[in-house]
Amino acid sequence: MSKGANTENFTPCHRPQRPPTALMFTLLQTDTETKARRGRMVLPHGVVETPVFMPVGTQGSVKGVSPLELEALDAEIILGNTYHLNLRPGMETMREFGSLHRFSNWRRPILTDSGGFQVFSLAKLRKITEAGVHFQSHIDGSKHFIGPEESMEIQATLGSDIAMLFDECPPYPVSERDAEKSLALTMRWAARCKDWVVQKAPCTDTGRRQMHFGIVQGSSYAALRERAAKELKAMDWDGYAIGGVSVGEPEPEMMHAVESAEPHLPEDKPRYAMGLGTPPQILELIARGVDMFDCVLPTRLARHGTAFTPGGTMNLKNQCYTADKRPIEEGCDCYACRGFSRSYIRHLFRAGEILGIRLITLHNLHFYLNLARQARGHIELGTFAAWRIAFVAGYGPRGSGGD
């Protein structure tokens, strides 16, 4: 058994009955030229305007930034990671604090993934059974087990606003036969997650109930994606994610996977494309009806000196920035661009100063959050389609980014 599996130690919701769906997600407006949607989620810890970008805080901290800075950037929701947090600090500590919110001093909404993806991408020596997955920690080799019920329990202990079902993530590429077999297991696990949620009615530290999202799998096979979407819809989740994308497949296949699932998802629930993507990909997916995004690129690339700009990415470690007095992005109003030159940031990286990582991280998160903010504005104004085309055309080498 996983250390996190202890059904006696989280607070069940005092009001287990589900509130009307409208309280959770409101579709405010739909674009006339694309499938882009302007929506609003009311979650236990606050309101989230969609389309939304969610910074990733794998281990209970969005790498390089403080909660205060995230609030100043107007991040409305961040991610936490079931797999990592269950291993470290572990659910004993989490129960001591009462929730991930209280442990990490983040007051706004949190979405936790189920650990499914990480069990398959990080853990060692995993063994998949009908019950769940036996695996060894990537940190210390210790043995653990997570199945659907354990994942939902851990997420209930974390007390996230949105918990994800526990799924199996097939590698890419995978045969249709193996993809179908994997999807069937994911669907049986989904049913068990659903049963657990209905019985336990987990509650957040606000007293309001936790939300639960299904995950559409099916690899590159349109028929499987369609089937998954329909079956999950029949189970009635609070929202629907598209998983198993950005796992190494070419971009057209990724778009196709989303296009295969989207028409079969309910219109009145939020849709979430997991782990995506580059700025142009996010706009393309918004145009295909996706509302929620998370991606490690803005924080991860920042640690390597790479910044996002409307013209593509730039690596501030390059020698050409030695005496460049301009900010990362002219006209940008983030803290980094209001006060610091490319030359100074390059110096900070060469000198190994943490402030270099911090400044690019702030800029990149601002860039991604602002991209979603701009998308919302353009959907409201009816100018989204033209803006998206202009942005993608101006971005530089698609998907790889600038220099």
Place this chain on the structure above:
Amino acid sequence: MSKGANTENFTPCHRPQRPPTALMFTLLQTDTETKARRGRMVLPHGVVETPVFMPVGTQGSVKGVSPLELEALDAEIILGNTYHLNLRPGMETMREFGSLHRFSNWRRPILTDSGGFQVFSLAKLRKITEAGVHFQSHIDGSKHFIGPEESMEIQATLGSDIAMLFDECPPYPVSERDAEKSLALTMRWAARCKDWVVQKAPCTDTGRRQMHFGIVQGSSYAALRERAAKELKAMDWDGYAIGGVSVGEPEPEMMHAVESAEPHLPEDKPRYAMGLGTPPQILELIARGVDMFDCVLPTRLARHGTAFTPGGTMNLKNQCYTADKRPIEEGCDCYACRGFSRSYIRHLFRAGEILGIRLITLHNLHFYLNLARQARGHIELGTFAAWRIAFVAGYGPRGSGGD
């Protein structure tokens, strides 16, 4: 010649005549029971209340914090490093920007050391001549030369509010004969620094002239310290530092070195103990008439998980903090203590998250800055002597700190 040596490329002050000393330092109050002094420096970039603690920004960044955070901590003056900044980014870049202030986006006063200490502690293969020091960069082995004039030129290019003379730092221990020989060289270099300053009258980017401090050397020998203080006083500097302390000598010798020099320094100029010290040491030195302090301990120890508290230091990586919900220091109003537990900070260190270093750095800088702030308040109220004794007694193992 050093790359930084180019007398044609910094702005000489438009008003080279020296303003009255009172404009630079005002001795507001002297403690009746100790030699503690309450003073105020008016520098080109702002006012500094003394006793003052100056965070160290060796490479143009106080490690782990942003200029915004330093201002929020109410740091009134920070340090920059001639040796490091001359090697990287180099004076060509600095001239491009006009000053270290403009390069690093720090608007308040800066003190630069002369590079003397680092040439002797960091550089490889140094050769000391009457002219100055030939050495190889600790970064890439490149060859450089810094003498008194070069150091003053580089500091003029950096445009710091306070520049230090270029001195020779003998190792510890050193024979009296060698200490005397070294001091004689330092004094000849001091005279050359003074000549250079009088001729060139370097100016900061504010249009107001740069200030220049002498440095008292003399190792552990009281007679040498006295002689150095008297000779420097006769040269008439804007302030006086005590150097060659905290170089490995026992604490009583360090105190003795300061006590030997202090009575021979002018009362109406600020006194600065270089590179010191632990919190109790700082209070002991304030009681001996010192006004200014800089030390890497708060930022360096933070990177190793160690925090300062009134009871001594604590290492947040220790297992005993696993489920400790208390802040680092109860009652402390820094950002770290207002929102984050010892347990969470320990988790951040274990997980390798930058936020852990950031939170302890913020707390430690707040602790040191607040120590100086409290000292100022107690000198004003006439309660300094009793407070100092109580603080030092409560601090735990003297000099080493708590657990």
